[in-house]
Amino acid sequence: RSSSLYVSDAQYNRNIFFDTSPQAVRLYLLYNHWFMQTLVYTFIIVNLALALFEDPAVVPLPIWATSTIEIICLSAFSVRMVHYAKVIPKDKFWKDPKNICIIVLSFIDLTIYGALKSTGYFAIRWSRVFRPLLLVNVTEGRQLRRAFRSIRNALPQISYVFLLFMFSVLVFSLVALKLFGKRGLLTIDGSPYFTDYLDIVFDLYVLVTTANSPDVMMPAYNYSVFFTIFFILYIVINTYTFMSFFLAVVYSNYKKHLKEEVRQLVKSRRFKMCRAFSLLQEARGEGGEPVVTQAKWNHLVKLVKPNISISHRELLWSVLDDQNKGHIGKFAFVQLADLLSIQVITVKSQPHPIQICFPSMYNSPVSRFIRYVVHQRMFVYVYDLIILVNAVFIGLDEENPVVSNAEWGDLVLYEILLSFLCNRLTKFLFAAGGYTSRQILDIIFILRVLRLIRLVDSIKRFRAIINILIKIGPTILIFGQLIVVVYYIFAMVGMELFKGKVQFFEPNSTSPDQEYCGNPLLKGTTFAKLNYCKNNFNNVVSSFIVLLELTVVNQCGFTAVTHISARIFFVLFHIVVVIIIINIFVAFILEAFLVEYTIDKSDLQTSLEKKIEELELNVQQYVPFKPAIKLFDVKKKPFMDAYQHSILLLLILGLMEVYVVLCLSGMVWTLVL
Amino acid sequence: RSSSLYVSDAQYNRNIFFDTSPQAVRLYLLYNHWFMQTLVYTFIIVNLALALFEDPAVVPLPIWATSTIEIICLSAFSVRMVHYAKVIPKDKFWKDPKNICIIVLSFIDLTIYGALKSTGYFAIRWSRVFRPLLLVNVTEGRQLRRAFRSIRNALPQISYVFLLFMFSVLVFSLVALKLFGKRGLLTIDGSPYFTDYLDIVFDLYVLVTTANSPDVMMPAYNYSVFFTIFFILYIVINTYTFMSFFLAVVYSNYKKHLKEEVRQLVKSRRFKMCRAFSLLQEARGEGGEPVVTQAKWNHLVKLVKPNISISHRELLWSVLDDQNKGHIGKFAFVQLADLLSIQVITVKSQPHPIQICFPSMYNSPVSRFIRYVVHQRMFVYVYDLIILVNAVFIGLDEENPVVSNAEWGDLVLYEILLSFLCNRLTKFLFAAGGYTSRQILDIIFILRVLRLIRLVDSIKRFRAIINILIKIGPTILIFGQLIVVVYYIFAMVGMELFKGKVQFFEPNSTSPDQEYCGNPLLKGTTFAKLNYCKNNFNNVVSSFIVLLELTVVNQCGFTAVTHISARIFFVLFHIVVVIIIINIFVAFILEAFLVEYTIDKSDLQTSLEKKIEELELNVQQYVPFKPAIKLFDVKKKPFMDAYQHSILLLLILGLMEVYVVLCLSGMVWTLVL
Structure with missing residues (x-):
C-alpha cells in the first residue's frame, strides 16, 4: 500500500515525507483525497472572495457576517493543518511555520478589528494582505511555490541591474534639471516643466513604461529641436537597453533555475521509486539481485491508476520487461513513474462522448452516414x-x-x-x-x-503555433494564480490608500461633481477629462481592473488626490509586476517556443512507441513528454487530437x-x- | 603582396574575390584604402543629408543646387563602382546589379523631376526612398547587410505568427462589433463606439502597442464591469502572448542565423588563409610538407599590420611556432588572422596620450607626484x-x-x-x-x-554590467544605421503623404490657427489639445522625431487630416520597426547577455595568455575574443581598461x-x- 503511495507521489511530484505506520498511511491517503483538496481550495476561494463583501465592498455585508465566514475558513485551514501535522514527522512540521503565522495573525487582526469597530474607533484589516499567501502555502500549491522560488532566485541579479538603471535615471534627471529647469518652460497643464528634481525622476521613470511618451518631451521639443537628443539617448539607454537587460537577467535565471528544478524533480522521483522498490522486492534474479514480479507489479499499477485498461497495462509491462522474464530489476522499475506520465490514447479506451452517452444514436444509420460524410x-x-x-x-x-x-x-x-x-x-x-x-x-x-x-x-503551419499555445495553456493558469496573488496584495493596500478618493457617477446622473470624478482636486486634469472616473480603488473589482491597466500602461491620477508619495505605490507595482512577473512570463514563452523547436522525444517515449509498433496495438496517438518546459506543469493532462x-x-x-x-x-x- | 591581402581580408572578413594580377592587386589596395572608404561614406552622408535642403526643407535651397550636389554624389558612386568592376571578375560584378539600379533610377527620377518642375507640373522625388539603400549596398556595409539578411531569413516564420495574430485581432474585432456595436455607446470625443468593423480592427491593433490602453475600454467598462473580461482576454492573448511569440520567433531565428554566419565566416577566413599560405609556402618541413619561414612570416605581418611592435610580433610567432623550429606549418599559419584579432595592449606600445603629446610635461616632478597620488x-x-x-x-x-x-x-x-x-x-x-x-x-x-x-x-558588480554595455556599443551603432535606413525610407514616404497637413506655430505667435495646428480638421481633437503640433512631417528632422515617438508608442493624429487609409502607413511602420527591428535588438542584447555569462575564453586566447605568462612580457591586458556575439561586430577594436x-x-x-x-x-x- 505505501509502495503505491510512493509511486503516485513520484508520478505527481509530491514532496511530503509521510510516516510509514499504517495509521499514518491511511491519514495520508485521506489527506491526498480529491475531495479534501477541493474543499481546501473552496475555502481559499471563499476567503479571498470575502474582499467583495468587506468594506469597501461591491456588495456590502455586515461585519458579523463576513467575520463569521472568515472564522469558518480559518478554522477549516487549522483543521487541515492539524491533519497535515499528523501525517508528517513532528520536526518537519515545525520547520515551516508560515501557514500557522498567517492563520494566527488573521485571528489577531480579526479580534482587534472587531473590538475597535464595536467601540467606534478607526481600524484597518491589515491581515487581508496575507490572504493570497494561503494559495501559495497550501500543500497543493507546489507549482505556484516553484514560480515564487524562481522569482526569489532571480532577485539579487535583478537588483544589481535595477540599481544601475535607477542610477542612470537619476543622472539623466540631474542633466534634465540643468538643461530645462531654468528656461521657464510650461507643461500642457500650465505647471512649470522639469523644475523639481523628484518630479523629473518620476516623469523619466514613467517614460520608461512609455506611458507619457510624447507628452513629457513636447515642451522641450517645442523650445528647441536639439533637446530631443536628450530624450532619444534616454529612450535608447533606459527604455530599450535596460528593459532588455531585465528580460535577459530574468531569462538567464529562469533557464538556470529550470535546469536545477528538473534535476531535483528527477532525483526525488528516483528516490521515491527506489523506496517503493525496496518494499516490493524479492531476491529472485539470476545473480540473486532483487527483482519485482509481474503479479506484484500489476497489483501496484492497479492501485496507482485504478482505471487503466488491461491492454495499456500490458503494453507498459512489455516495455519494462523487454526480455519476457516475468520480473523486472530496479532500473526498469524506477521508470514506471515516467512511463505512467506518457499519455497513451487508444481508440478503444477513449470513445466519442456521444458514443458513451447515446450508444444507440451513435450507431444509427443516419449517424453513420454523417460520420462518413464528415470524414x-x-x-x-x-x-x-x-x-x-x-x-x-x-x-x-x-x-x-x-x-x-x-x-x-x-x-x-x-x-x-x-x-x-x-x-x-x-x-x-x-x-x-x-x-x-x-x-x-x-x-x-x-x-x-x-x-x-x-x-x-x-492549416498545418498555424496548427503548430496553436499547439504551442494549447501546451502553454496550463502554465498560463499558474501565472494567473501568481498574478492574482500579487494583484490581491496590491489591491488591498491600494484600497486602504485610495478608497473613495475618486467617484464614478452613472452617465445619466445629474450630479455637478460628475465632471471631476467627485473630487475637486481633479478639476481640469486629463484624468477627469478622459473620463477615467471608474478607474478607482473603491472596491476590489475596480482595483483589479485598475491594476490591469497599470500593468499595460502605468498612468495614474491618484497622486493628485492624495499625497505625492502615492507614486511609490505605482512605481513598486511597476517593478514587481512589469519588470519581474511579465518578464518571467515572456521568458517562459521564449523557452517554451525554443524547446518546442529543438527537443527530441525522450528515450523512454521512443521505446514505448517502438513497442506499440511491434505489438501492432490499436493505439492512435500519444502525447509527447517534454520535460524542459514542464517547470510549472509537471502533472500531465491528456488532451485530444486537435x-x-x-x-x-x-x-x-x-x-x-x-x-x-x-x-x-x-x-x-x-x-x- | 597578394598573400598579405588575403590575410588582411581574412582579418577584417572582407569577401571580395579580386583578380591576382599585379595591376588588379594594386587597384584592390587603392579600393580598400581608408581615404577612399572615408570619401565614399562622406558622399553617402551628403547624399542623405540632401533631404534637409530639398522640399519640404529645413533650410530650403534652390532645386539646381540640390540637383547639382546629387549629381556629384551619384557620379562619385558611379566612379567607385567602375573601380570595383575593375577589381573583381566581370561575371561576379554583373551578378549583383543593385547599386547600378539605384544610381540609374536616381538619375532618371532627377531628370523627370527637373523636367516636370521646370514646366510647372506636379512631381514627386520618388527615388529618394532608395538613397539609404546605398548605405546597405556599399562594399563596406558588410555588417549592415548581414543584419538585413538576418531579418530576411526570419521573415517567413514571423509572417506565419503575424497572420495568426492578425486572425486573432480580426476575430476579436468581430466579437467586439457584436458585443458593443448596437449599444449606442459613445467615446470620449462623442463619436460612436465600436460600430465600424475596420475602425475596431485598427483600435484593437493599437491596443497591442498599449498606446490607447485604458481609453479604448473605458466606454465599455463604464457600461458594465463584465465587458472588461473581453479586454483582459484580448490583452493576455494578443498584447502579451503574441508579442512574446514574435520575440521568440525573432530570437530563435537570430540564434540559428548567428551560428550559420559564424560558421561561414570561419570557413571563408580559413579559405583565404590557405590561399595566402599556398603563395608563401616552401617545402622545408620534416616530412617534406610545405611550411612558411619566420622571415617570410615577419615580412607578411609587417605588411598586414605596419604599426605592430616587435615584441608583439615575436610574441605571436612564439605562440604559433611552439617548438622553436623557425618555420610553421599550414595549421599554425591559418591561426594568424585570429591571433591578430586578439588585442594585446602592452604598456610600452600604448602610452598615455599626454606622454605622447607633451613628453617633458609628463615626466616633470609635478606630474610624477600627481601620478603617484592618483594611484x-x-x-x-x-x-x-x-x-x-x-x-x-x-x-x-x-x-x-x-x-x-x-x-x-x-x-x-x-x-x-x-x-x-x-x-x-x-x-x-x-x-x-x-x-x-x-x-x-x-x-x-x-x-x-x-x-x-x-x-x-x-563598484565591481556594476562594472560587469557596464562592460557588457560597452561591448555591445559598436553593435548598437550598426542598429543605429539599420534604424536610419528604415526611418529614412518611412520619412520620405511620410513627407510626401503628410507634409504641410499639420502646422507648428511659435508659442508667442498670435495666429488664430494655433490652437488646432493650422488645420481645421484637428479642431477639438486630443492631438491639438495636447499641443502635438510640432509632431509633423513638414521636414526630415520632424519626421525622424515623429517616427521615434511612433516607435515608443504608436499614436497618430494624421488620419484625421488625411484619409483613413493613412493608418496603413502607421501599422506598417509598427510592424517593421517594433515587431521586427526592436525585437531583433532585444534578441541581440539577450544573446549578448547570455553569452557574457557562459562562454569561456577561446583556446587560442588561452594559449596566448599562457605564452605571455611564460615570457613574462610587460603585457597588461588583453581583450577577450567572443565569437558568438560578434555577428555585427566581427572587426575588433581596441578599448582601454575601464x-x-x-x-x-x-x-x-x-x-x-x-x-x-x-x-x-x-x-x-x-x-x-
Missing part, C-alpha cells in the same frame, strides 16, 4: 468556406436589408435550422426591445464567430446555440401567451 | 566622495544662497579653479542675462554630472571645462571693454 476531404473545404462566409456576414452591417437577406444563404447542416431561427428571432426581439434577449443574442453571435478557429486549425478537439468544440457550440434558441423561443412564447 | 587607494575614495557631494549640490536649488555658498566647498584638484570661476561667472551672466552663455553653462553642468559615471564604475578610460574621460571633461570657461571669460572681457 470526406471535400466536406472539410465546404465547411471551412461556409464558416468564412458566415463570418463575413456577421461582420457586415445587419441593419442593411440586403445583407440581412443574403445571410439567409448561410443555412447549412445544423446551421440550416438555427440561422433561420436566429434571424427571425433577432428581428422579432429588436421590435420587442427586450434587453435580456439582447444579451443572449450576443452570446449566440460570439459562439458563431468562435467557429472561425476551426478554419485556422486546418481535429477531434475542434469537432467536439463545434458540437458543443451547436448544442449551446440550440439551447439558447430554445430558451429564447420559450421566452417569446411566454411573452405571446 | 593611491585613498585618493580614489576621496575623489568619489567629492563627485557625489558635487552631484548633490548640482541637484539642489542653486538660487538658494546657502547652497550657492556651500558649493564653494566643492573646490578640489582642477576643480579648485574652475568651480570658483563657474559660480562667479554664473552669477555675473545671470545679471547680464546673456543667452549664449546660458547654453555654454548648460554644457558645463552636464559635463560635471557625467563625472558620476566614474563612481559607479568603481579605469584608464574613466581617468581619460575625466581629463577630457576637465580640459573642455577649462576651454569653455576661457571662452566665457573672453566674452566677458569683450563685453566689459
